[in-house]
Amino acid sequence: MERTRYWIWPLLLALLLPLLLGALPPQPPQAPPLPNETGGTGSPAIALLAPTDNAYLKENDVLFTFNVSVGSLERCTLLLAKSGTEHALRNFTDFSALPLSWSERNLADGSYAWSVSCTKTGSGSIESGSRSFTIDTAKPVLVAAATARQGGFLGLNGSHYLPGTVQANLSNGSAVVDQWTVDVLDDGTFAASEPVGYWLPPGEYAVTTSQEGYADAKRSQTFTLEALIAGMTTDSDVYFPGETVTITLDGFRAYSSVRLTVEKPGAGTYEKILSTDRDGSSSFAYALTGTRPTGSYALFAQDTQYGTLNATASFSLQQQDSTDDDWDKDGVKNAVDNCPVKANPDQKDTDGDGHGDACDATPNGGSSGIADYDKDGVADSVDNCPTVPNPDQADTDGDGIGDACDTHDDSNTTSPPNLPGVQSPAPTGGFPLLLVVILAVLLLVLGTAGYLVYDGKLVLTDLGGSLRALFQPEAKPPGTDASFSGPDMQEELRHFVFSERSRGYDDLTIRNALIQRGWGEKEVDALFERIYAE
Numbered sequence: 001m002e003r004t005r006y007w008i009w010p011l012l013l014a015l016l017l018p019l020l021l022g023a024l025p026p027q028p029p030q031a032p033p034l035p036n037e038t039g040g041t042g043s044p045a046i047a048l049l050a051p052t053d054n055a056y057l058k059e060n061d062v063l064f065t066f067n068v069s070v071g072s073l074e075r076c077t078l079l080l081a082k083s084g085t086e087h088a089l090r091n092f093t094d095f096s097a098l099p100l101s102w103s104e105r106n107l108a109d110g111s112y113a114w115s116v117s118c119t120k121t122g123s124g125s126i127e128s129g130s131r132s133f134t135i136d137t138a139k140p141v142l143v144a145a146a147t148a149r150q151g152g153f154l155g156l157n158g159s160h161y162l163p164g165t166v167q168a169n170l171s172n173g174s175a176v177v178d179q180w181t182v183d184v185l186d187d188g189t190f191a192a193s194e195p196v197g198y199w200l201p202p203g204e205y206a207v208t209t210s211q212e213g214y215a216d217a218k219r220s221q222t223f224t225l226e227a228l229i230a231g232m233t234t235d236s237d238v239y240f241p242g243e244t245v246t247i248t249l250d251g252f253r254a255y256s257s258v259r260l261t262v263e264k265p266g267a268g269t270y271e272k273i274l275s276t277d278r279d280g281s282s283s284f285a286y287a288l289t290g291t292r293p294t295g296s297y298a299l300f301a302q303d304t305q306y307g308t309l310n311a312t313a314s315f316s317l318q319q320q321d322s323t324d325d326d327w328d329k330d331g332v333k334n335a336v337d338n339c340p341v342k343a344n345p346d347q348k349d350t351d352g353d354g355h356g357d358a359c360d361a362t363p364n365g366g367s368s369g370i371a372d373y374d375k376d377g378v379a380d381s382v383d384n385c386p387t388v389p390n391p392d393q394a395d396t397d398g399d400g401i402g403d404a405c406d407t408h409d410d411s412n413t414t415s416p417p418n419l420p421g422v423q424s425p426a427p428t429g430g431f432p433l434l435l436v437v438i439l440a441v442l443l444l445v446l447g448t449a450g451y452l453v454y455d456g457k458l459v460l461t462d463l464g465g466s467l468r469a470l471f472q473p474e475a476k477p478p479g480t481d482a483s484f485s486g487p488d489m490q491e492e493l494r495h496f497v498f499s500e501r502s503r504g505y506d507d508l509t510i511r512n513a514l515i516q517r518g519w520g521e522k523e524v525d526a527l528f529e530r531i532y533a534e
Contacts, residue, residue, distance in 0.1 A: 150228035265295025
């Protein structure tokens with residue numbers, strides 16, 4: 001029995017290893033070396049990390065960061081060049097903590113190139129390539145919309161601010177009536193659309209920006225706040241039985257609700273609650289079907305929470321003359337006219353639904369009366385951009401999302417990878433994953449049971465470490481102090497982390513790689529905590 005303990009595991013591994021390898025995803029390729037930065041082995045000797053091709057404001061800290069992957073270095077010099085003149089910015093002689101970095105502020109306006117030169121004991125110098133960046137001392141610029149409406153949105157655009165957030169204040173004279181924060185991008189720009197309160201009276205206002213620690217960010221722009229006036233229209237004044245009335249609302253509260261009341265001739269009413277969009281607009285198709293009475297119809301719309309916002313409109317429903325064979329006088333007889341009560345001599349029917357465009361509420365798709373949120377003539381049920389007008393329905397990459405609202409172009413094959421220098425691995429079929437999982441579970445259960453019989457040791461909080469202990473019974477189970485102690489072991493892992501960082505991998509990827517190599521999650525997290533604390 002004791003002999004079985006040692007030959008059964010290699011046999012099981014020999015059987016399962018090809019299957020497990022077939023199911024594993026391919027490893028990412030090594031980061032390609034930068035031009036003019038390789039040593040004799042082809043690996044990057046000096047890797048310039050940042051900055052690269054960025055624009056900085058004069059008040060910004062420009063953080064220079066680079067890495068070296070060769071030993072026996074005496075000194076590295078950070079070189080900065082402008083207009084052909086190069087000077088040393090900083091010398092480095094301590095290489096115990098990588099990558100190396102230096103921060104510089106208040107560089108003069110213009111374009112710069114930076115590089116690193118290192119001297120190696122007994123081997124002369126090693127030169128890196130160069131990277132470029134610019135310093136822009138232009139003052140911040142704030143542009144606000146010339147006009148805004150009560151309850152609407154005030155458009156703001158800015159440039160040459162510091163990355164972070166900007167405080168925006170809305171004032172009427174000397175009194176601040178509202179304030180908010182705006183996010184600034186890394187390039188110092190922002191574009192925001194901020195709501196304006198319904199309670200603000202019409203008049204002249206100013207919006208002012210400020211940013212902590214940046215005196216030049218104080219900018220002001222005036223605009224006119226217009227009164228919010230609701231409106232309601234119909235697409236015609238006269239209708240005939242069977243037609244549809246398109247009722248359009250505007251000037252109501254944004255993202256709110258409006259109660260629409262239709263008063264029929266003689267007696268009877270019809271009510272409908274409509275939702276408004278960000279512009280305070282909405283629309284509704286009222287079908288004149290069935291036994292609708294002829295005569296004048298009165299329409300009344302009122303905001304459900306802002307009672308002073310209301311609008312009225314009207315239309316009339318008339319009976320066609322049964323002796324007239326061309327009611328709309330477009331030269332096409334009623335019997336074959338696809339819009340018998342609205343003139344359309346061309347009989348155009350874009351969506352081929354039998355209703356001419358002239359009287360089709362959704363001429364580009366869908367049936368009459370179906371909601372069309374963006375009012376582009378394509379019904380929401382078939383619109384590939386239901387909230388952005390795109391009557392052409394263009395979809396270049398064929399992903400079912402129209403170009404007008406598609407934020408990801410699948411046809412772009414030059415998008416940057418997830419990690420610098422590392423392309424995402426292509427999926428592979430491999431061995432059926434379910435069978436691999438079943439075999440792995442079987443191996444784990446049988447192995448654990450056998451191990452308990454012989455040694456009675458099992459670390460339930462780290463099954464990976466316990467399984468590793470099955471094949472190394474002389475090793476102490478992971479998770480204990482002994483498995484992660486000693487300066488040599490810690491220094492080896494530190495070297496691994498910084499080496500992988502220099503290749504362009506982030507800490508999360510490095511952490512996962514360590515765990516895949518057999519280290520426990522708690523041990524790896526403790527390692528990074530010590531590195532961050534240094």
